[in-house]
Amino acid sequence: MTTTSASQTSSPWTVDPTTSFTNQNLAETKKASNQTIDMSGFLTLLTAQMQFQDPFEPTDNSQMVAQMAQFSSLSAQAESNSLLGNIADSVSGARLSDAASWIGKSMLVKSNIATPDRTGAYAGEITLGAAADGVAIDLVNANGQVVKTLEFGALGAGASSFFWDGMDEAGNFIGGEALQVKVRGANPTQVATWASIAAVQSPASGTGSQLITPLGNFSPTDAIRLG
Numbered sequence: 168m169t170t171t172s173a174s175q176t177s178s179p180w181t182v183d184p185t186t187s188f189t190n191q192n193l194a195e196t197k198k199a200s201n202q203t204i205d206m207s208g209f210l211t212l213l214t215a216q217m218q219f220q221d222p223f224e225p226t227d228n229s230q231m232v233a234q235m236a237q238f239s240s241l242s243a244q245a246e247s248n249s250l251l252g253n254i255a256d257s258v259s260g261a262r263l264s265d266a267a268s269w270i271g272k273s274m275l276v277k278s279n280i281a282t283p284d285r286t287g288a289y290a291g292e293i294t295l296g297a298a299a300d301g302v303a304i305d306l307v308n309a310n311g312q313v314v315k316t317l318e319f320g321a322l323g324a325g326a327s328s329f330f331w332d333g334m335d336e337a338g339n340f341i342g343g344e345a346l347q348v349k350v351r352g353a354n355p356t357q358v359a360t361w362a363s364i365a366a367v368q369s370p371a372s373g374t375g376s377q378l379i380t381p382l383g384n385f386s387p388t389d390a391i392r393l394g
Contacts, residue, residue, distance in 0.1 A: 287333035291360035299353035
């Protein structure tokens with residue numbers, strides 16, 4: 168005698184004590200919120216309304232137009248709110264309140280122009296791609312005259328800081344103006360100087376805060392370091 172085994176397949180339908188049927192798959196169905204509706208959902212509802220309307224009392228055309236106008240208005244308002252949210256997110260990293268805390272500090276930025284800080288001193292750094300001998304920095308005024316020469320000699324690859332207090336050898340203050348940084352004996356990959364942050368400006372265009380320095384206006388992202 169050959170014995171056959173029957174496989175039992177479970178059904179998604181069950182019978183409750185009151186003999187009413189319940190679809191078990193409904194428990195796994197994600198419930199969609201009826202708080203919002205997009206254009207596709209509105210057109211689906213509109214199509215269903217037209218399909219199942221009473222042929223003897225069809226929907227008034229003026230009511231249908233009013234519904235479409237109302238939905239278009241709500242859709243435009245939602246898009247406007249979304250756009251405003253995106254603008255707020257794009258400028259949140261450079262809010263005026265955040266950048267205002269930088270006032271009174273100094274920022275290191277890429278520039279070959281050095282300006283004195285509140286004490287009259289000049290500072291910055293040069294970055295070399297390779298080691299070099301006989302390196303020097305000339306600080307030159309607007310007339311092309313060398314106001315100060317800083318001798319470094321041999322420098323290795325990487326960043327090297329420079330500083331001048333604005334005084335000559337006799338202790339007389341001879342600085343006070345913007346000076347150009349010229350490097351001799353090497354070809355730096357970057358020249359950067361320290362600039363004092365005097366104020367913060369928030370443009371009406373909403374493009375982000377600008378830090379006002381004697382070197383010009385900079386974005387907070389332009390700062391290599393803060394000091």
